[in-house]
Amino acid sequence: MSWLEKEQSATFRAPAGRSAAALRQELENAPVAPKTEKDMHDGDGNERGDGGTGQGGAVPDRDGPDGGMGSASEAGGGDGSRGSGRPRGYIWDGCPVVPLGIHGDLSYYLDTKGQLRAVDTHTQQKMLHVFGGMVGMLAQHFPQWSKTGNPLPGKFDQLKLSTAMIAASTERGVWSPVGKVRGAGAWLDEDGALIFHAGDEVLIDGKWKPPGVYSGHVYPASDPVPRPARRGTTDAAAEILEALETWNWSRPDIDPMLTLGVICAQQIGGALDWRPVTWVTGDQATGKSTLQRLLRYLHGGSSGLLQASDATEAGIRSVIGYSSMPVALDELEPDDDPKKGKAAAIIRLARIAASGDQILRGSTDQKGYQGNAYSCFLFSSILVPPLPPQDRSRLILLDLNRLRPGAPKPKDDPRRLKALGGALRASLVERWDTWTERLDLWRASLAAHGHGGRQADNYGTVLALADMALREALPATEMMASWCIKLDAHLRDESVDVGSNAEDMLVHLLSQPLDVWRRGQKLNVASWLAMAARLPRAPEQIGDATHVNANNYLAQFGLRVKGRDTSAELCIANKPLAGLRTLFEGTPWAEGVWSQAARRVNGAQSANMTFARVPSRGYVIPFTSIPGLLNAMDETGGTSQPPEDPLPDGMQEYV
Numbered sequence: 220m221s222w223l224e225k226e227q228s229a230t231f232r233a234p235a236g237r238s239a240a241a242l243r244q245e246l247e248n249a250p251v252a253p254k255t256e257k258d259m260h261d262g263d264g265n266e267r268g269d270g271g272t273g274q275g276g277a278v279p280d281r282d283g284p285d286g287g288m289g290s291a292s293e294a295g296g297g298d299g300s301r302g303s304g305r306p307r308g309y310i311w312d313g314c315p316v317v318p319l320g321i322h323g324d325l326s327y328y329l330d331t332k333g334q335l336r337a338v339d340t341h342t343q344q345k346m347l348h349v350f351g352g353m354v355g356m357l358a359q360h361f362p363q364w365s366k367t368g369n370p371l372p373g374k375f376d377q378l379k380l381s382t383a384m385i386a387a388s389t390e391r392g393v394w395s396p397v398g399k400v401r402g403a404g405a406w407l408d409e410d411g412a413l414i415f416h417a418g419d420e421v422l423i424d425g426k427w428k429p430p431g432v433y434s435g436h437v438y439p440a441s442d443p444v445p446r447p448a449r450r451g452t453t454d455a456a457a458e459i460l461e462a463l464e465t466w467n468w469s470r471p472d473i474d475p476m477l478t479l480g481v482i483c484a485q486q487i488g489g490a491l492d493w494r495p496v497t498w499v500t501g502d503q504a505t506g507k508s509t510l511q512r513l514l515r516y517l518h519g520g521s522s523g524l525l526q527a528s529d530a531t532e533a534g535i536r537s538v539i540g541y542s543s544m545p546v547a548l549d550e551l552e553p554d555d556d557p558k559k560g561k562a563a564a565i566i567r568l569a570r571i572a573a574s575g576d577q578i579l580r581g582s583t584d585q586k587g588y589q590g591n592a593y594s595c596f597l598f599s600s601i602l603v604p605p606l607p608p609q610d611r612s613r614l615i616l617l618d619l620n621r622l623r624p625g626a627p628k629p630k631d632d633p634r635r636l637k638a639l640g641g642a643l644r645a646s647l648v649e650r651w652d653t654w655t656e657r658l659d660l661w662r663a664s665l666a667a668h669g670h671g672g673r674q675a676d677n678y679g680t681v682l683a684l685a686d687m688a689l690r691e692a693l694p695a696t697e698m699m700a701s702w703c704i705k706l707d708a709h710l711r712d713e714s715v716d717v718g719s720n721a722e723d724m725l726v727h728l729l730s731q732p733l734d735v736w737r738r739g740q741k742l743n744v745a746s747w748l749a750m751a752a753r754l755p756r757a758p759e760q761i762g763d764a765t766h767v768n769a770n771n772y773l774a775q776f777g778l779r780v781k782g783r784d785t786s787a788e789l790c791i792a793n794k795p796l797a798g799l800r801t802l803f804e805g806t807p808w809a810e811g812v813w814s815q816a817a818r819r820v821n822g823a824q825s826a827n828m829t830f831a832r833v834p835s836r837g838y839v840i841p842f843t844s845i846p847g848l849l850n851a852m853d854e855t856g857g858t859s860q861p862p863e864d865p866l867p868d869g870m871q872e873y874v
Contacts, residue, residue, distance in 0.1 A: 401543075402438075402542030445520075445637070447641060485595045491595075536568065539592070551599070731802045748787075825838055
């Protein structure tokens with residue numbers, strides 16, 4: 220007897236009165252059933268590219284009660300094979316485990332609890348775990364037969380189950396969780412409506428639904444997180460704002476309002492286009508840790524806020540997973556090495572999360588890690604580490620002073636704060652339909668006062684959120700203008716502090732000391748440039764150099780000055796000349812990268828030039844575009860008047 224005959228005899232039971240051989244003969248001689256309209260088209264009316272065979276191709280997502288995937292209309296059951304009526308893309312009709320697709324060696328499913336599962340090998344233990352130990356159900360759909368043709372109680376056919384699972388996930392097509400999986404937190408649908416995933420249920424269109432697949436996104440089950448209260452109130456936001464005003468902020472007229480907006484951003488960060496990074500700084504006894512405790516209670520405890528005083532970038536990513544959980548880290552002090560330390564890596568993650576960009580990381584299995592970050596980050600520390608311009612521009616800095624003597628202690632009753640946080644969350648959900656218009660109004664008001672770009676992203680977002688929490692109606696023009704006036708002086712100072720990469724390069728260059736002869740007096744590059752341009756109060760002489768021959772010495776470092784006084788210009792070589800390489804060694808602008816920053820300086824022009832007889836293309840930068848160079852202060856206390864005699868021939872023009 221062949222293996223096929225053995226298999227058939229072991230699994231086939233003939234009805235009473237008819238032999239198995241006779242029935243088998245009838246089946247073999249039966250005519251082929253014609254394809255119906257249902258065979259030729261899928262559930263959405265689209266023609267199947269497989270001619271109705273059901274082999275290959277992805278199954279369209281259909282919202283429905285079974286985890287959001289919908290149930291197939293075809294008859295199901297049997298051993299899970301297509302021939303017995305297994306619906307395309309399903310393990311069986313009505314199966315509680317939902318196949319999502321395959322990617323490489325992995326098959327993805329939503330298990331019986333709605334959790335996302337990645338299965339590499341379909342062993343008995345893994346399949347049982349995916350099915351939550353439902354042995355009876357598996358034995359019903361994939362029975363294991365005895366030699367006498369009877370189903371074995373509590374036994375299922377592992378091979379047929381694994382075959383059906385792999386086939387169903389393959390029929391779903393290639394699928395990766397990147398960009399498709401949304402964990403706990405707030406999100407947007409394709410129409411801009413707010414979706415809130417509470418871990419065990421998903422709020423869509425005002426109704427709570429089970430975890431599953433909705434509109435092409437997977438909302439897997441996870442630990443429950445604090446939900447919005449049943450009803451939002453403006454009193455909750457007002458009470459939180461009143462509590463925030465008890466801290467001694469350096470800008471008491473605006474910082475409490477900004478902090479309220481930051482808390483709102485943390486609650487619905489995944490739904491925002493921009494998530495500002497906040498840094499609370501202050502000396503000891505200023506209430507930073509107390510503020511962190513307030514945040515923890517407002518967000519409902521550890522389930523609603525990732526909070527730590529010692530964390531790594533990889534640890535944060537692993538805890539956040541696919542969620543948009545907010546992150547609040549205390550005591551994030553500067554690293555010994557600002558470029559490679561733990562704090563630097565976390566700050567880079569916060570920068571990525573601000574706009575929801577992708578993260579790519581290598582792994583030991585050479586498969587790598589790919590994902591997105593949608594969390595809203597808040598840091599607190601005594602000192603803020605040195606940050607590059609791209610990080611400073613994303614930052615809302617909130618500075619705390621020492622608490623006033625006799626100042627009232629903030630109310631930190633956990634139960635009351637959790638209730639306020641739930642009511643605040645509900646207000647944001649209920650008023651979300653006004654969000655886009657409200658944000659546009661605040662951004663336009665800031666732009667009218669000269670603040671666009673990252674400032675509009677940061678402050679427009681938090682002010683619009685605080686406004687939405689405090690009042691249901693859209694903001695009045697006069698009210699927004701009043702806030703913009705209060706912000707104006709602070710934001711202009713902030714623009715100077717943030718600067719740019721090009722400005723940072725110039726500040727570094729001007730501050731470097733020059734010792735041309737390896738002896739004698741050392742003054743920085745700015746002093747040499749001032750002397751060469753004969754600026755007011757510039758040094759009259761440095762060693763053997765004067766304004767007459769200063770360019771001869773500067774040229775050794777790839778620098779020159781063209782013109783004089785306020786119309787003077789700095790010439791800087793593009794080529795990595797030895798002197799310039801020394802000045803920029805160990806900086807982001809080393810090995811000629813300084814030329815990229817020089818190109819971005821306002822008014823910079825490219826030209827051919829020579830430096831100590833070495834030709835090089837370079838940039839000519841007006842002194843008026845160099846921060847602080849035209850300030851008429853002399854560190855030596857002396858003054859000098861521009862000489863009347865002109866520059867020697869050949870020194871005025873060399874470009």
